[in-house]
Amino acid sequence: MDFSRRDTLGLALGAAALTVLPFRVNAAAEDRIAEFTGGADMGEGGLTLTAPEIAENGNTVPIEVSAPGATAILVLAMGNPTPGVAQFNFGPLAAAQSASTRIRLAGTQDVVAIAKMADGSFVKASSTVKVTIGGCGG
Amino acid sequence: MASGVKPRVKVPKSAAAGEAITIKTLISHAMESGQRKDKEGNVIPRSIINRFTCEFNGQSVIDITMEPAISTNPYFQFDATVPEAGEFVFTWYDDDGSVYNDNKSITIA
Numbered sequence: 001m002d003f004s005r006r007d008t009l010g011l012a013l014g015a016a017a018l019t020v021l022p023f024r025v026n027a028a029a030e031d032r033i034a035e036f037t038g039g040a041d042m043g044e045g046g047l048t049l050t051a052p053e054i055a056e057n058g059n060t061v062p063i064e065v066s067a068p069g070a071t072a073i074l075v076l077a078m079g080n081p082t083p084g085v086a087q088f089n090f091g092p093l094a095a096a097q098s099a100s101t102r103i104r105l106a107g108t109q110d111v112v113a114i115a116k117m118a119d120g121s122f123v124k125a126s127s128t129v130k131v132t133i134g135g136c137g138g
Numbered sequence: 139m140a141s142g143v144k145p146r147v148k149v150p151k152s153a154a155a156g157e158a159i160t161i162k163t164l165i166s167h168a169m170e171s172g173q174r175k176d177k178e179g180n181v182i183p184r185s186i187i188n189r190f191t192c193e194f195n196g197q198s199v200i201d202i203t204m205e206p207a208i209s210t211n212p213y214f215q216f217d218a219t220v221p222e223a224g225e226f227v228f229t230w231y232d233d234d235g236s237v238y239n240d241n242k243s244i245t246i247a
Contacts, residue, residue: 059209059210060209060210061209077207080207081173082173082205082206082207084205084207085205085207085208086202086203086204086205086207086208087202087203088200088201088202089198089200089201089202089203090199090200091193091197091198091199091200091201092197092198093194093197093198093199093218093219093221094199094200094216094217094218094219095158095159095217095218095219096158096216096217098216098217099200099202099214099215099216100214100215100216101208101209101212101213101214101215102208102209102212102213103207103208103209104171104206104207104208104209105207
């Protein structure tokens with residue numbers, strides 16, 4: 001089988017697109033973080049992300065976020081097809097800036113939480129969860 | 139999925155003024171992520187609840203933006219301060235425009 005000039009160019013483009021794709025997924029997460037923080041630096045501490053070390057079923061992974069003094073907490077699953085999970089905005093009547101819920105994880109990955117503190121600073125916490133059965137169908 | 143959606147909320151019947159109480163909410167919803175495919179290989183369109191809010195006497199307690207990574211039958215647990223007797227209003231917003239509501243009254247003991 002002979003490759004024409006057109007075929008060769010097409011192949012090269014396809015290969016280039018394939019190598020770029022994994023970065024695109026990460027880029028989506030980076031964009032989401034930049035949108036939330038406005039590009040500000042993130043510190044450590046003051047934010048607790050509780051997630052299991054091993055989740056048997058990726059369809060329901062219980063997580064808890066807690067950050068005393070935070071106004072909002074963003075949760076991201078870095079390895080999901082869409083990295084966004086949820087954003088918690090705490091009102092004046094929230095007794096504690098904490099919440100728990102159940103999330104879907106496509107596979108073993110890092111779960112990242114970023115809290116926006118009342119003084120406008122940001123803190124980050126992450127936790128690796130091993131997933132035995134992925135939770136995104138397909 | 140607008141049919142068969144049933145919100146369930148657990149709030150204590152009474153509390154001391156200024157006390158922090160724990161609220162648990164659960165709503166039955168498929169939370170179709172938009173990633174799954176049916177038998178013919180067609181993508182099942184996304185259909186999720188994208189926002190949940192809890193208010194007490196008009197003041198916000200929590201406002202959660204949800205994305206497809208929230209599990210089927212979204213569950214939330216959080217803490218609220220009860221400054222006076224009144225009513226908690228829980229609202230869920232569906233992708234299809236439906237809005238689901240639940241109210242719980244609380245008295246000061």
